Amino acid sequence: QVHIEESGGGFVQPGGSLKLSCKMSGSIFSTNTMGWYRQAPGKERELVAAMTNMFTTNYGNSAKGRFTISRDNAERTVYLQMNGLKPEDTAVYYCNLAKYLREPGPWWGKGILVTVSA
Numbered sequence: 001q002v003h004i005e006e007s008g009g010g011f012v013q014p015g016g017s018l019k020l021s022c023k024m025s026g027s028i029f030s031t032n033t034m035g036w037y038r039q040a041p042g043k044e045r046e047l048v049a050a051m052t053n054m055f056t057t058n059y060g061n062s063a064k065g066r067f068t069i070s071r072d073n074a075e076r077t078v079y080l081q082m083n084g085l086k087p088e089d090t091a092v093y094y095c096n097l098a099k100y101l102r103e104p105g106p107w108w109g110k111g112i113l114v115t116v117s118a
Helices: none
Strands: 001-008 009-013 016-027 033-039 046-051 055-059 069-072 077-082 089-097 112-116
Touching: 001 089, 016 033, 016 089, 016 112, 033 069, 033 077, 046 069, 046 077, 046 089, 055 069
Parallel strands: 009 112
Antiparallel strands: 001 016, 016 077, 033 046, 033 089, 046 055, 069 077, 089 112
16 A cells, blocks of 8 residues: 655745655555646646656656656655746646656545645
């Protein structure tokens, strides 16, 4: 069983920054991908960024150049540094554990809300 818990969301003004954290625990396989996805109101869930345990990354188009994913394997934690936030970044952000880099796995956190507004 895998437990995933996100933290760090909240309200920020346009142009601001936030850092999300996601701590995983339980039966986590050694070769894995930890990632962030988001779902805005009325839209489908989309990839933000993902990183393998060997630190290979995959970024969604919306994140390139503004967001940075990182992880601490020993702590089983993945981070998402978000800079230059825009109102269209407003969404619920979900942490995910997967076996492969380019597709989400079945293990999801509950999600955390990020609101970007003036």
